[in-house]
Amino acid sequence: MAEFQKIPMKTPLVEMDGDEMTRVIWKMIKEILLLPYIDLNTEYYDLGLENRDKTNDQVTVDSAMATKKYGVAVKCATITPNAARMDEYHLKEMWKSPNGTIRAILDGTVFRTPILVRGITPFIPGWRKPITIARHAYGDVYKNVEAQVPAGAKTELLVTKADGTEEKYLIHQFDGPGIIQGLHNTDKSIESFARSCFNFALDMKQDLWFATKDTISKKYDHRFKDIFQDIFDRDYAGKFKEAGIEYFYTLIDDAVARVIRSEGGFIWACKNYDGDVMSDMVATAFGSLAMMTSVLVAPDGTCEYEAAHGTVQRHYYKYLKGETTSTNSVATLFAWTGALRKRGELDGNEALMTFAGKLEAATLSTIESGVMTGDLASMSTLPEIKKVDTEGFLRAVDEKLREML
Structure with a gap:
C-alpha cells in the first residue's frame, strides 16, 4: 500500500522478544501487519533464553524498568527453564520465570479475557x-524459596521482627527425606x-x-x-x-x-x-489458549500486554526441520494491538488507536470467513473452512486489513 501514510508514534513502547515458535510469529507480525502501516517506535529487549543466560537475566530486569519508564510494554512468550532446558540450552542456572520477575517489579493484576468469534x-x-x-x-509460588530436606531434619519458620525478637513455627519433623517451600505476600x-x-x-x-x-x-x-x-x-x-x-x-x-x-x-x-x-x-x-487477551495493569497505570500461552515448542521443532506449521497467532497479535491502543491512548494518538481496532476486527473477520489455523479448524462449526499455515493466516488478515484501511 504505497499510498498509505504510515502512522507516527511519539513515545516508544517497550518490546520484549521471546522464544521458539512465538519468536518466529513475533517477527512475522511485525513484518506483515505492523511495519507497513506504522512508523513503529519501540525500545527493544531480547528476552530469548540465550540472551537471558548471557546477561544473567539482567535483561529481564531492564525490560521491566523500561516498562515503568514508558508506561506500556508488549511481551512475546518466553521459556521458563526446567532441567531439560538446562541441558538443551547449556544454561548457567535454571533462571526464574521472566513473567514472574516482571510482575514482581511492576506489581498489579493480570486481566485475561477470552476472544470470542463466530463458529467457535x-x-x-x-x-x-x-x-x-x-x-x-x-x-506466592512465583517468589518462593524452596529446598530438599534430608531425613531427620526439623524445619521451622523463623520470623525476626524489627526489634530483634523472634517467633518460630514448626513446619515439620522429617522422618524421611522431603521438600519445603516458603511463600510470602x-x-x-x-x-x-x-x-x-x-x-x-x-x-x-x-x-x-x-x-x-x-x-x-x-x-x-x-x-x-x-x-x-x-x-x-x-x-x-x-x-x-x-x-x-x-x-x-x-x-x-x-x-x-x-x-x-x-x-x-x-x-x-x-x-x-x-x-x-x-x-x-x-x-x-x-476454545483455545491462543484466543485470550492478557494485560498486566500496575497500580500506577503501567500496562504490559502479552500472550497467555507458551512458546509452542512442538511447532518450533517442526519449523526448524522445514516442515509446515499452522500456529495460532491471535493472542500474540492482540498483545500488540492492546499495547498499540494503550500507547495511542496515553499519547492522544487517535490514528494509532483506530489502527489497533481495525487490525483486531480484521483478525476476527478472517476467522469468521472460514480462514483459520489448525487448532481452530478442528473445532469450528462454520460450514466452509480453509485451514492455512502460520504465515498464510497473517497474510489473510493483512488482506482484510487493507480493505478496512
Missing part, C-alpha cells in the same frame, strides 16, 4: 459471555490487587467474584479475603450499588462449580497460582 463454540454450552480472570501478579500488593479488580469491574460494569481457600489457609488466604472486604466496604460498596453490579467472596471450590454453571459475563479474581491455572482452563474451555 465453547466446550461449556452455557457460556455465552466472556469470563475475565483477574490474576494477582505478585508473590504483602498487604500493599494485595491492596493494589483489590483496587485494580474493583476499578476494572466498575469500568466493565460486571460483577466481581473473589475466591481463595481461607478455610484451610486461615492466616495467608484469609488475609486476602479480609483486605478485599475492608477496601470494598470502605471505598467501593456505594459505587457498586450505583453501577448495579455485585461483589462477593466465596471458597474457590464453590467458585469453580458456580463458574461452570454460569453464562459468563463476570470477572473472577484469583490469587497468583489459582489465576494461572484457571485462566488456562477458561481459555481452553472457550
Whole structure:
C-alpha cells in the first residue's frame, strides 16, 4: 500500500522478544501487519533464553524498568527453564520465570479475557459471555524459596521482627527425606490487587467474584479475603450499588462449580497460582489458549500486554526441520494491538488507536470467513473452512486489513 501514510508514534513502547515458535510469529507480525502501516517506535529487549543466560537475566530486569519508564510494554512468550532446558540450552542456572520477575517489579493484576468469534463454540454450552480472570501478579509460588530436606531434619519458620525478637513455627519433623517451600505476600500488593479488580469491574460494569481457600489457609488466604472486604466496604460498596453490579467472596471450590454453571459475563479474581491455572482452563474451555487477551495493569497505570500461552515448542521443532506449521497467532497479535491502543491512548494518538481496532476486527473477520489455523479448524462449526499455515493466516488478515484501511 504505497499510498498509505504510515502512522507516527511519539513515545516508544517497550518490546520484549521471546522464544521458539512465538519468536518466529513475533517477527512475522511485525513484518506483515505492523511495519507497513506504522512508523513503529519501540525500545527493544531480547528476552530469548540465550540472551537471558548471557546477561544473567539482567535483561529481564531492564525490560521491566523500561516498562515503568514508558508506561506500556508488549511481551512475546518466553521459556521458563526446567532441567531439560538446562541441558538443551547449556544454561548457567535454571533462571526464574521472566513473567514472574516482571510482575514482581511492576506489581498489579493480570486481566485475561477470552476472544470470542463466530463458529467457535465453547466446550461449556452455557457460556455465552466472556469470563475475565483477574490474576494477582505478585508473590506466592512465583517468589518462593524452596529446598530438599534430608531425613531427620526439623524445619521451622523463623520470623525476626524489627526489634530483634523472634517467633518460630514448626513446619515439620522429617522422618524421611522431603521438600519445603516458603511463600510470602504483602498487604500493599494485595491492596493494589483489590483496587485494580474493583476499578476494572466498575469500568466493565460486571460483577466481581473473589475466591481463595481461607478455610484451610486461615492466616495467608484469609488475609486476602479480609483486605478485599475492608477496601470494598470502605471505598467501593456505594459505587457498586450505583453501577448495579455485585461483589462477593466465596471458597474457590464453590467458585469453580458456580463458574461452570454460569453464562459468563463476570470477572473472577484469583490469587497468583489459582489465576494461572484457571485462566488456562477458561481459555481452553472457550476454545483455545491462543484466543485470550492478557494485560498486566500496575497500580500506577503501567500496562504490559502479552500472550497467555507458551512458546509452542512442538511447532518450533517442526519449523526448524522445514516442515509446515499452522500456529495460532491471535493472542500474540492482540498483545500488540492492546499495547498499540494503550500507547495511542496515553499519547492522544487517535490514528494509532483506530489502527489497533481495525487490525483486531480484521483478525476476527478472517476467522469468521472460514480462514483459520489448525487448532481452530478442528473445532469450528462454520460450514466452509480453509485451514492455512502460520504465515498464510497473517497474510489473510493483512488482506482484510487493507480493505478496512
